[in-house]
Amino acid sequence: MGDSVKKPGWKDIPIGGRIEDAGNSQKYYVGGWRTRRPVWIKENCIHCLFCWVACPDAAIVVEDGKIQGFDYDHCKGCGICARECPAKSPAIQMRSENIEDQFDS
Amino acid sequence: MGNRIALTGNEAVALGMKQIAPDVVAAYPITPQTEVVQIFSQYVADGDVDTEFVTVESEHSAMSAALGASAAGARAMTATSSNGLELMFEVVNITASLRLPIVMPIVNRAITGPINIHCDHSDVMTIRDSSWILLFGENAQEAYDNLLMANRIAEHSDILLPVAVNMDGFIISHAVENIEIVEDEVVKEFVGDYYPEKYLLDAANPITMGPVDLQDYLFEHKRQQIEAIKKVSGVVRQVSQEFAELTGRHYDLFEEYRLDDAEVALIAIGSTAGTAKAAIDNLREQGIKVGLLKIRLYRPFPAKEIVEALKGVKTIGVMDRAESYSNTGGPLYADIRAAMYDVGGTAQVMNIVYGIGGRDMTVRDLENLITQLQKVTETGEIEERIIHYGVRD
Ligand code: SF4
Ligand code: SF4
Numbered sequence: 144m145g146d147s148v149k150k151p152g153w154k155d156i157p158i159g160g161r162i163e164d165a166g167n168s169q170k171y172y173v174g175g176w177r178t179r180r181p182v183w184i185k186e187n188c189i190h191c192l193f194c195w196v197a198c199p200d201a202a203i204v205v206e207d208g209k210i211q212g213f214d215y216d217h218c219k220g221c222g223i224c225a226r227e228c229p230a231k232s233p234a235i236q237m238r239s240e241n242i243e244d245q246f247d248s
Numbered sequence: 249m250g251n252r253i254a255l256t257g258n259e260a261v262a263l264g265m266k267q268i269a270p271d272v273v274a275a276y277p278i279t280p281q282t283e284v285v286q287i288f289s290q291y292v293a294d295g296d297v298d299t300e301f302v303t304v305e306s307e308h309s310a311m312s313a314a315l316g317a318s319a320a321g322a323r324a325m326t327a328t329s330s331n332g333l334e335l336m337f338e339v340v341n342i343t344a345s346l347r348l349p350i351v352m353p354i355v356n357r358a359i360t361g362p363i364n365i366h367c368d369h370s371d372v373m374t375i376r377d378s379s380w381i382l383l384f385g386e387n388a389q390e391a392y393d394n395l396l397m398a399n400r401i402a403e404h405s406d407i408l409l410p411v412a413v414n415m416d417g418f419i420i421s422h423a424v425e426n427i428e429i430v431e432d433e434v435v436k437e438f439v440g441d442y443y444p445e446k447y448l449l450d451a452a453n454p455i456t457m458g459p460v461d462l463q464d465y466l467f468e469h470k471r472q473q474i475e476a477i478k479k480v481s482g483v484v485r486q487v488s489q490e491f492a493e494l495t496g497r498h499y500d501l502f503e504e505y506r507l508d509d510a511e512v513a514l515i516a517i518g519s520t521a522g523t524a525k526a527a528i529d530n531l532r533e534q535g536i537k538v539g540l541l542k543i544r545l546y547r548p549f550p551a552k553e554i555v556e557a558l559k560g561v562k563t564i565g566v567m568d569r570a571e572s573y574s575n576t577g578g579p580l581y582a583d584i585r586a587a588m589y590d591v592g593g594t595a596q597v598m599n600i601v602y603g604i605g606g607r608d609m610t611v612r613d614l615e616n617l618i619t620q621l622q623k624v625t626e627t628g629e630i631e632e633r634i635i636h637y638g639v640r641d
Contacts, residue, residue, distance in 0.1 A: 150465075151468075152468065153468035153469070153471040153472050153475070156465065156468055156469075156472075157446075157455075158347045158469070158472050158476075159346045159348075159408075159457065159458075159469060159472075160345075160346070160457075160458065160459060160461040160466075160469050161456065161457055162455060162456035162459055163453075165455070
């Protein structure tokens with residue numbers, strides 16, 4: 144009620160709560176679930192892609208076989224990537240969300 | 249058409265399941281349904297049917313496996329009784345919400361506490377608000393026939409809701425009757441193949457089923473369920489009509505027995521309807537104008553049609569084989585009273601709660617009851633509106 148965007152009515156949506164367009168979870172922002180965020184330390188990264196394999200979401204952004212950073216709209220902050228990172232000096236650090244600005248700049 | 253053979257209700261239902269040959273049956277045995285599962289699994293073991301039979305560790309798993317199979321695109325069935333239904337309750341509701349047309353015979357039995365294995369309707373009445381379609385039969389023939397029609401109703405594109413085919417535990421499930429069986433090929437053709445429009449194993453059209461559905465959409469999905477429910481009566485009638493053309497056996501939403509000129513009417517569900525017919529015949533001979541309305545489709549409830557059929561009746565005795573512990577009588581009574589309110593009128597509506605835990609309801613009991621209702625018709629006096637018939641003081 145009172146939504147600014149009018150959502151479709153019961154006649155215009157698939158029955159039973161089915162989602163019929165594949166891959167649409169990408170449109171859904173779930174970054175707000177995070178309490179900690181992974182921060183990439185570029186100079187330590189050996190681009191082994193372990194983090195990309197281990198991420199239970201698909202929140203590691205890779206281009207041409209190289210890590211580009213994180214998709215913070217979908218990263219849940221679970222920390223698995225940081226745990227799996229084999230670089231001698233860790234290339235991913237988990238930081239508290241509320242001090243994110245220090246590390247983003 | 250068809251053969252006449254002597255079968256118990258359970259045997260008839262197991263045979264019907266074999267003739268339907270669903271893709272998947274996942275079931276767990278519980279008295280008095282056990283034979284359905286046992287006989288059907290024997291058919292599978294003997295290679296008489298190519299159904300994938302899943303032996304599960306509980307009824308919760310039985311309904312979960314049936315749900316999974318149905319979501320995957322299979323025609324799926326299970327069967328249960330009493331506490332088995334209670335154990336699968338969570339998933340019973342989910343199958344309906346996910347709009348999966350599973351078919352399940354329920355062999356009605358009292359819910360335990362204290363332990364009782366005999367017939368009443370306390371099991372099925374717990375799912376009356378689940379949007380499962382609930383069909384009831386008076387005898388093994390009707391249980392068998394209802395089963396053969398169930399998939400057509402459940403899978404109809406306007407419906408897509410699960411159907412429970414109910415029969416009274418022991419009274420129907422274990423009593424031998426002379427039943428007319430429909431030939432295998434005729435069943436096969438009547439039931440037809442199952443082609444779901446959307447299903448999970450359709451790799452070319454991937455979909456998600458059962459995702460989180462919050463404030464912004466759940467209400468709309470429930471509204472869709474209501475829309476399907478509105479169309480059930482029509483589909484039940486249409487499928488029953490086709491079935492009648494095939495077998496000569498006619499079914500409607502309910503059966504009217506000597507109701508045309510009746511002043512007293514009983515309304516009953518299940519095997520007691522048969523007993524009531526015998527009592528009605530006897531009392532008709534003594535000049536008492538009594539008839540019966542036998543519920544076949546209980547959910548959704550054909551309220552308008554029932555009220556119409558009861559026009560002119562002065563005293564209505566609603567027979568409930570379950571209590572609702574509300575101080576307002578049994579569940580069927582509440583439905584009938586609510587339906588009658590819409591038309592006003594002066595008919596007296598009374599409730600007879602009976603047969604709990606399998607307590608017998610004989611022809612003489614019903615004659616006695618009808619005589620009491622006749623007295624109400626004559627005097628207009630009601631001592632108690634809700635009677636627990638046959639309970640010892
Ligand atoms: S924190 Fe978890 S979700 Fe986020 S990128 Fe790392 S592994 Fe993926
Ligand atoms: S696991 Fe560490 S080193 Fe390997 S690609 Fe990811 S961030 Fe770089």
